[in-house]
Amino acid sequence: MQEQRIEEFDGRITPAISQRLHSRRLALGLSYERLAEALGVSWSTLRKWELGECCCCTLPMQQLLADFLGGRYDERLLYRSELRGKRIYNPSYDASQQRLQRIEQLCLLGEQHPEALADFELALTAAAAMALQRAMAMAAEKTTQ
Known part of the structure; x- marks a missing residue:
């Protein structure tokens, strides 16, 4: 079926x-x-x-x-x-919301300290690229199994 x-x-x-x-x-x-x-x-x-x-x-x-x-x-x-005061617990949604809040806080910090903002953007770009490469490697590994 x-x-x-x-x-x-x-x-x-x-x-x-x-x-x-x-x-x-x-x-x-x-x-x-x-x-x-x-x-x-x-x-x-x-x-x-x-x-x-x-x-x-x-x-x-x-x-x-x-x-x-x-x-x-x-x-x-x-x-x-x-x-209704009975929130549904959704780990994925909650984790995403927490990540967004941290990014907002970092952006606000960057506005207060513009000299650090460029370094932060470079580090964030590098970290995102590494995470993407890991995810692609894991996906490729799953398809070969």
Whole structure:
């Protein structure tokens, strides 16, 4: 059976979609209640999607589910969760936010000390090039295995 691509999720809850939804929820350690609240549906609706008891979702839910299933947390999903005081923990998103904050702080520091800014930009460019080379080497290694 060919797995349905999440980017093309059309709102139909197939067995593959049900399994992916269940796996993603468990991987994040979310209860039915927590994820359902973040998505804006009842926990029983989410449970029915996971168990395959429901064959489709509403059009407004289609994009939110596609984002969740694809591992993308769009701002609406995080914002909804934070409004209810029950933020969803997403290590990738959190790490990205922390990196952006550090870069902002470094840029502000560079504005206060322009003489150090050129050195910082050179070091950052070199570090980015090295990280890219490592990532490409790792990708090449995986393809040869």
